[in-house]
Amino acid sequence: EQVGKVGVSCTQIPLLAIEYEPPRTKSFKTVESSLRVDAVASAGFKISRTKLGSMISSGDVRVNWSLVSKSGATLKAGDVVSVSGMGRLKIGEIVTTKKGKYVIQLIQYL
Secondary structure (H helix, E strand, C coil), X not given: CEECCEECCCCCCCHHHCCCCXXXXXXXXXXXXXXXXXXXXXXXXXXXXXXXXHHHHCCCEEECCEECCCCCCECCCCCEEEECCCEEEEEEEEEECCCCCEEEEXXXXX
């Protein structure tokens, strides 16, 4: 067996024998009035909604690896928000308060 002009040999190993380090994360909660991508991501990355809105219009924000064109896009539990140069957030549990606001658990990848 070869790869290019170099001879190689392969052996099959069990999947559990692979050493894997899970990604480092930080979890925190925030209270938001809506589930809009600009509101949740600005709270997660600690920047203003205006600045995040300009990043959305310039194509620097993705939800579930798809480009977001409107800042009013609604998020749901399990979505992954990526902002170029800032990092990645995963939306955890979403709970509604008595006043109609949302307590959102955010998981930030470090």
